[in-house]
Amino acid sequence: MTLSSILAYLALLAAVFYVANATDPNQLQDFCVATNDPKEALFVNGLFCKNPMDVKAEDFFFSGLDIAGDTKNRVGSNVTTVSVFEFPGLNTLGVSLARIDYAPYGGLNTPHTHPRATELLTVLEGNLYVGFVTTNMPNGENKLFAKVLKRGDVFIFPQGLIHFQINIGRYPAVALSSLSSQNPGVLSIANAVFGAEPPISVRVLSKAFQLDEKIVKNLQSKFDM
Structure with a gap:
């Protein structure tokens, strides 16, 4: 393999690696607000891990x-x-x-x-x-x-x-x-739409669902628990 072929191959590998790593890992909660103070840390895109030496069979049951x-x-x-x-x-x-x-x-x-x-x-x-x-x-x-x-x-x-x-x-x-x-x-659709807190504007829901505002208010009252 010539030097030019090797360089082209390495460039291709670099491009593939860049594309494969160009996105964030999937989130494990709705949001993860960053903190620079470890004392305020609660999640690490998931949960902190238990010391492996303290793990028992019951942890997997x-x-x-x-x-x-x-x-x-x-x-x-x-x-x-x-x-x-x-x-x-x-x-x-x-x-x-x-x-x-x-x-x-x-x-x-x-x-x-x-x-x-x-x-x-x-x-x-x-x-x-x-x-x-x-x-x-x-x-x-x-x-x-x-x-x-x-x-x-x-x-x-x-x-x-x-x-x-x-x-x-x-x-x-x-x-x-x-x-x-x-x-x-x-995300339960009906609960999220009609039971949001604070409530979504009746005007917004009325126009979105093409419903009378009285019907929207009635639906919101059913999910107001």
Whole structure:
């Protein structure tokens, strides 16, 4: 290999390395305000780590997903999360999970997003209608991908996209959610829009949803808890 070929190869490697490192690592919380004083530090884009010499088998163990969640609420569902906050052993591993229980005849995991994770949903019991909506496509539309799932079926919700699940059966349903982040975050659309604190302007919501302002105020009152 000639000197010019070697130099060209090294230049190519440098370019690839630059491109591969031109972005920040994925965030593990909504924000991480920098501090120059270590005494004020709380997070390091995640959590501080336990001394490896003090780690025990119990740090990698979690129990309780066999217990059904209480679905006696206004939407008829319950999510039992197992993120890094409930299971410290997940820290830095980039995974988490959740058990989702759905009441019969319409138990709903309301439309929401996970800003930091893709979700893989496995149905353990029952029948669910699930789906997600894309971001704006070239034609300006938001396409819905939806499917009826039965026991043993798996469906994936891409990171950051609005998705939902609803029980269409006469019996309780259960699903296991696997997520590609130790702290995936969750943004429930209705709660965020109509239950924000302080409230989003009625005028803004009225125009955005093409609703009468009285209807918007009524919706806000339902989420004002």
